[in-house]
Amino acid sequence: xxxxxxxxxxxxxxxxxxxxxxxxxxxxxxxxxxxxxxxxxxxxxxxxxxxxxxxxxxxxxxxxxxxxxxxxxxxxxxxxxxxxxxxxxxxxxxxxxxxxxxxxxxxxxxxxxxxxxxxxxxxxxxxxxxxxxxxxxxxxxxxxxxxxxxxxxxxxxxxxxxxxxxxxxxxxxxxxxxxxxxxxxxxxxxxxxxxxxxxxxxxxxxxxxxxxxxxxxxxxxxxxxxxxxxxxxxxxxxxxxxxxxxxxxxxxxxxxxxxxxxxxxxxxxxxxxxxxxxxxxxxxxxxxxxxxxxxxxxxxxxxxxxxxxxxxxxxxxxxxxxxxxxxxxxxxxxxxxxxxxxxxxxxxxx
Numbered sequence: 001x002x003x004x005x006x007x008x009x010x011x012x013x014x015x016x017x018x019x020x021x022x023x024x025x026x027x028x029x030x031x032x033x034x035x036x037x038x039x040x041x042x043x044x045x046x047x048x049x050x051x052x053x054x055x056x057x058x059x060x061x062x063x064x065x066x067x068x069x070x071x072x073x074x075x076x077x078x079x080x081x082x083x084x085x086x087x088x089x090x091x092x093x094x095x096x097x098x099x100x101x102x103x104x105x106x107x108x109x110x111x112x113x114x115x116x117x118x119x120x121x122x123x124x125x126x127x128x129x130x131x132x133x134x135x136x137x138x139x140x141x142x143x144x145x146x147x148x149x150x151x152x153x154x155x156x157x158x159x160x161x162x163x164x165x166x167x168x169x170x171x172x173x174x175x176x177x178x179x180x181x182x183x184x185x186x187x188x189x190x191x192x193x194x195x196x197x198x199x200x201x202x203x204x205x206x207x208x209x210x211x212x213x214x215x216x217x218x219x220x221x222x223x224x225x226x227x228x229x230x231x232x233x234x235x236x237x238x239x240x241x242x243x244x245x246x247x248x249x250x251x252x253x254x255x256x257x258x259x260x261x262x263x264x265x266x267x268x269x270x271x272x273x274x275x276x277x278x279x280x281x282x283x284x285x286x287x288x289x290x291x292x293x294x295x296x297x298x299x300x301x302x303x304x305x306x307x308x309x310x311x312x313x314x315x316x317x318x319x320x321x322x323x324x325x326x327x328x329x330x331x332x333x334x335x336x337x338x339x340x341x342x343x344x345x346x347x348x349x350x
Contacts, residue, residue: 008077046113
């Protein structure tokens with residue numbers, strides 16, 4: 001995998017770096033923690049965000065401090081090669097994919113710094129014009145699930161669209177109520193997760209409710225069993241994937257070629273691989289859409305920036321951060337987001 005020359009050859013000088021802790025209490029059981037990587041050089045600063053979900057891994061990272069040999073003059077392309085060869089975890093991560101998340105944080109920060117040192121924005125360097133970005137609001141509906149969270153949000157924002165996490169507490173009546181809003185663009189079955197707070201096991205009855213109740217929605221990350229595959233068989237053209245997608249090889253290994261796929265740059269890891277994935281999707285008629293990782297800092301704006309360049313009209317799960325709050329307030333940005341790149345760097349003023 002290689003970067004376009006315009007990016008690979010960007011001069012980059014790193015003199016020092018530091019780590020910043022961000023955290024947000026979400027519930028009595030869960031506090032979201034991320035780490036912002038700040039790279040400094042030639043009077044400029046570049047930022048990226050490590051979205052690793054394990055707080056223990058984040059604590060160890062922050063406790064170790066700026067321990068990597070990053071200082072010096074180089075190019076962005078050579079920096080990505082350096083980072084690919086470093087072990088960025090003081091101890092093995094709880095989930096192997098977290099290595100990709102942390103690599104993305106360092107590459108994002110380095111790209112931002114190189115562009116700011118050059119005085120140029122990302123879109124100018126790669127020759128793409130930012131476009132207004134459509135977004136959806138990702139939401140769970142409680143336990144037992146009710147339509148109330150959707151209704152309250154639609155009262156404030158009647159044009160808001162949703163990506164909803166389905167659970168086994170969904171009833172036929174709830175599905176009918178949700179479908180009547182016309183606001184459900186995708187349903188996430190969370191069937192690929194294990195040992196997390198969002199696990200949803202294979203439930204053929206739930207899958208049938210979803211595929212029949214939302215005949216035009218994307219269906220994301222089902223668990224595949226003989227029973228669920230029978231339900232999904234007439235609907236493969238609407239089945240999309242997120243959790244298992246880290247590379248083109250993962251796309252090619254899917255049992256059915258998808259028409260859409262959730263591409264999370266942090267899940268892919270390196271910018272060269274991300275750009276290669278975009279090219280692959282374009283060549284194979286796959287519609288990418290963006291997905292968030294509960295970013296608390298600059299990472300959310302950076303994935304909004306990429307969406308504006310590569311898949312602006314897709315149902316991107318990259319709503320501005322206030323949409324993650326339990327209750328929305330008036331005056332939030334609405335979809336589509338107007339282009340908001342910084343004059344220089346890899347930053348989006350969201």
